[in-house]
Amino acid sequence: MSNQEAIEQIVYGLNLDLAWEYAAGIQYAQHASLLKGAAYFAVAEELQEHSQDEFGHAVVLNELIQYLGGIPTTQVAPVYTSMDNDEMLRQDLQGEYDAIRRYLQRIRQFEALGMYDSAQKIRNIAVTEQEHAIDLEMALGIEKKEIPAPKFSFHDK
Ligand SMILES: [Fe+2]
Numbered sequence: 001m002s003n004q005e006a007i008e009q010i011v012y013g014l015n016l017d018l019a020w021e022y023a024a025g026i027q028y029a030q031h032a033s034l035l036k037g038a039a040y041f042a043v044a045e046e047l048q049e050h051s052q053d054e055f056g057h058a059v060v061l062n063e064l065i066q067y068l069g070g071i072p073t074t075q076v077a078p079v080y081t082s083m084d085n086d087e088m089l090r091q092d093l094q095g096e097y098d099a100i101r102r103y104l105q106r107i108r109q110f111e112a113l114g115m116y117d118s119a120q121k122i123r124n125i126a127v128t129e130q131e132h133a134i135d136l137e138m139a140l141g142i143e144k145k146e147i148p149a150p151k152f153s154f155h156d157k
Protein backbone atom coordinates (compact mmCIF):
# COMPACT_ATOMS: atom_id res chain seq x y z
CA MET A 1 0.00 0.00 0.00
CA SER A 2 1.35 3.44 -0.94
CA ASN A 3 1.55 6.23 1.63
CA GLN A 4 -1.23 8.05 -0.19
CA GLU A 5 -3.51 4.98 0.09
CA ALA A 6 -2.65 4.67 3.76
CA ILE A 7 -3.58 8.34 4.34
CA GLU A 8 -6.88 7.82 2.49
CA GLN A 9 -7.65 4.88 4.76
CA ILE A 10 -6.91 6.99 7.83
CA VAL A 11 -9.12 9.83 6.56
CA TYR A 12 -11.92 7.30 6.00
CA GLY A 13 -11.49 6.04 9.57
CA LEU A 14 -11.33 9.55 11.04
CA ASN A 15 -14.58 10.48 9.28
CA LEU A 16 -16.21 7.41 10.82
CA ASP A 17 -14.83 8.49 14.22
CA LEU A 18 -16.23 11.98 13.59
CA ALA A 19 -19.75 10.72 12.81
CA TRP A 20 -19.65 8.72 16.08
CA GLU A 21 -18.40 11.76 18.04
CA TYR A 22 -21.37 13.81 16.83
CA ALA A 23 -23.69 10.95 17.79
CA ALA A 24 -22.07 10.66 21.23
CA GLY A 25 -22.44 14.42 21.84
CA ILE A 26 -26.14 14.27 21.01
CA GLN A 27 -26.69 11.04 22.93
CA TYR A 28 -25.07 12.37 26.12
CA ALA A 29 -27.02 15.64 25.94
CA GLN A 30 -30.28 13.71 25.65
CA HIS A 31 -29.41 11.12 28.31
CA ALA A 32 -28.37 13.87 30.76
CA SER A 33 -31.83 15.37 30.41
CA LEU A 34 -33.68 12.03 30.69
CA LEU A 35 -32.00 10.53 33.77
CA LYS A 36 -34.57 10.30 36.55
CA GLY A 37 -34.15 10.47 40.32
CA ALA A 38 -32.05 12.34 42.88
CA ALA A 39 -29.48 9.52 42.94
CA TYR A 40 -28.66 10.31 39.31
CA PHE A 41 -28.29 14.07 39.72
CA ALA A 42 -24.49 13.99 39.80
CA VAL A 43 -24.39 11.45 36.97
CA ALA A 44 -26.52 13.74 34.80
CA GLU A 45 -24.00 16.54 35.36
CA GLU A 46 -21.20 14.16 34.30
CA LEU A 47 -23.06 13.31 31.13
CA GLN A 48 -23.46 17.01 30.29
CA GLU A 49 -19.68 17.35 30.57
CA HIS A 50 -19.15 14.26 28.42
CA SER A 51 -21.42 15.79 25.79
CA GLN A 52 -19.22 18.88 25.57
CA ASP A 53 -16.05 16.74 25.50
CA GLU A 54 -17.41 14.78 22.51
CA PHE A 55 -18.15 17.94 20.52
CA GLY A 56 -14.63 19.11 21.40
CA HIS A 57 -13.27 15.84 19.98
CA ALA A 58 -15.31 16.46 16.84
CA VAL A 59 -13.58 19.83 16.38
CA VAL A 60 -10.13 18.19 16.72
CA LEU A 61 -11.08 15.51 14.17
CA ASN A 62 -12.36 18.14 11.72
CA GLU A 63 -8.99 19.91 11.87
CA LEU A 64 -7.04 16.66 11.53
CA ILE A 65 -9.07 15.49 8.52
CA GLN A 66 -8.61 18.85 6.81
CA TYR A 67 -4.86 18.76 7.56
CA LEU A 68 -4.63 15.37 5.82
CA GLY A 69 -6.42 16.73 2.73
CA GLY A 70 -9.86 15.27 3.48
CA ILE A 71 -13.34 16.76 3.66
CA PRO A 72 -14.86 16.28 7.12
CA THR A 73 -18.23 14.53 7.15
CA THR A 74 -21.37 16.10 8.61
CA GLN A 75 -23.07 12.71 8.96
CA VAL A 76 -24.19 11.60 12.40
CA ALA A 77 -23.90 7.93 13.42
CA PRO A 78 -26.89 6.24 15.11
CA VAL A 79 -27.92 7.58 18.52
CA TYR A 80 -29.19 5.07 21.10
CA THR A 81 -31.69 5.89 23.80
CA SER A 82 -33.94 4.32 26.42
CA MET A 83 -36.39 5.34 29.12
CA ASP A 84 -34.38 3.32 31.66
CA ASN A 85 -31.49 5.03 33.50
CA ASP A 86 -29.10 2.09 33.59
CA GLU A 87 -29.87 1.10 30.02
CA MET A 88 -28.90 4.62 28.89
CA LEU A 89 -25.63 4.41 30.83
CA ARG A 90 -24.90 0.99 29.30
CA GLN A 91 -25.52 2.44 25.82
CA ASP A 92 -23.10 5.28 26.62
CA LEU A 93 -20.49 2.86 27.99
CA GLN A 94 -20.67 0.69 24.87
CA GLY A 95 -20.09 3.82 22.78
CA GLU A 96 -16.96 4.58 24.80
CA TYR A 97 -15.58 1.05 24.43
CA ASP A 98 -16.18 1.23 20.67
CA ALA A 99 -14.52 4.66 20.47
CA ILE A 100 -11.43 3.47 22.39
CA ARG A 101 -11.11 0.46 20.06
CA ARG A 102 -11.35 2.68 16.96
CA TYR A 103 -8.86 5.25 18.30
CA LEU A 104 -6.27 2.62 19.20
CA GLN A 105 -6.50 1.43 15.60
CA ARG A 106 -6.10 5.03 14.38
CA ILE A 107 -2.98 5.48 16.57
CA ARG A 108 -1.45 2.32 15.06
CA GLN A 109 -2.26 3.58 11.54
CA PHE A 110 -0.62 6.96 12.18
CA GLU A 111 2.44 5.46 13.83
CA ALA A 112 2.89 3.00 10.95
CA LEU A 113 3.42 6.11 8.80
CA GLY A 114 5.71 7.76 11.36
CA MET A 115 3.06 10.45 11.98
CA TYR A 116 3.64 10.62 15.74
CA ASP A 117 2.27 14.17 16.03
CA SER A 118 -1.16 13.20 14.63
CA ALA A 119 -1.08 9.97 16.68
CA GLN A 120 -0.58 12.12 19.80
CA LYS A 121 -3.75 14.10 19.07
CA ILE A 122 -5.75 10.86 18.86
CA ARG A 123 -4.04 9.57 21.99
CA ASN A 124 -5.26 12.64 23.90
CA ILE A 125 -8.83 11.91 22.77
CA ALA A 126 -8.49 8.22 23.69
CA VAL A 127 -7.39 9.16 27.22
CA THR A 128 -10.57 11.23 27.66
CA GLU A 129 -12.72 8.36 26.35
CA GLN A 130 -11.13 6.06 28.90
CA GLU A 131 -12.00 8.55 31.66
CA HIS A 132 -15.58 8.65 30.35
CA ALA A 133 -15.72 4.84 30.45
CA ILE A 134 -14.44 4.82 34.05
CA ASP A 135 -17.11 7.38 35.08
CA LEU A 136 -19.83 5.18 33.54
CA GLU A 137 -18.48 1.95 35.02
CA MET A 138 -18.55 3.59 38.46
CA ALA A 139 -22.07 4.98 37.93
CA LEU A 140 -23.25 1.49 36.90
CA GLY A 141 -21.43 -0.14 39.83
CA ILE A 142 -19.66 -2.53 37.48
CA GLU A 143 -17.58 -5.01 39.44
CA LYS A 144 -14.21 -5.90 38.01
CA LYS A 145 -12.37 -9.12 38.56
CA GLU A 146 -9.85 -8.05 41.16
CA ILE A 147 -6.14 -8.56 40.70
CA PRO A 148 -4.73 -8.88 44.23
CA ALA A 149 -2.04 -6.47 45.39
CA PRO A 150 1.41 -8.06 44.99
CA LYS A 151 3.37 -9.19 48.03
CA PHE A 152 6.84 -7.77 47.56
CA SER A 153 9.90 -9.02 49.32
CA PHE A 154 12.18 -6.06 49.91
CA HIS A 155 15.27 -8.11 50.66
CA ASP A 156 16.16 -7.81 46.99
CA LYS A 157 16.07 -4.27 45.64
FE1 LIG B 1 -15.15 11.54 22.09
Ligand SMILES: [Fe+2]
Pocket: 024, 050, 054, 096, 099, 128, 129, 132
Ligand atom coordinates in the same frame (compact mmCIF):
# COMPACT_ATOMS: atom_id res chain seq x y z
FE1 LIG C 1 -16.44 9.80 25.36
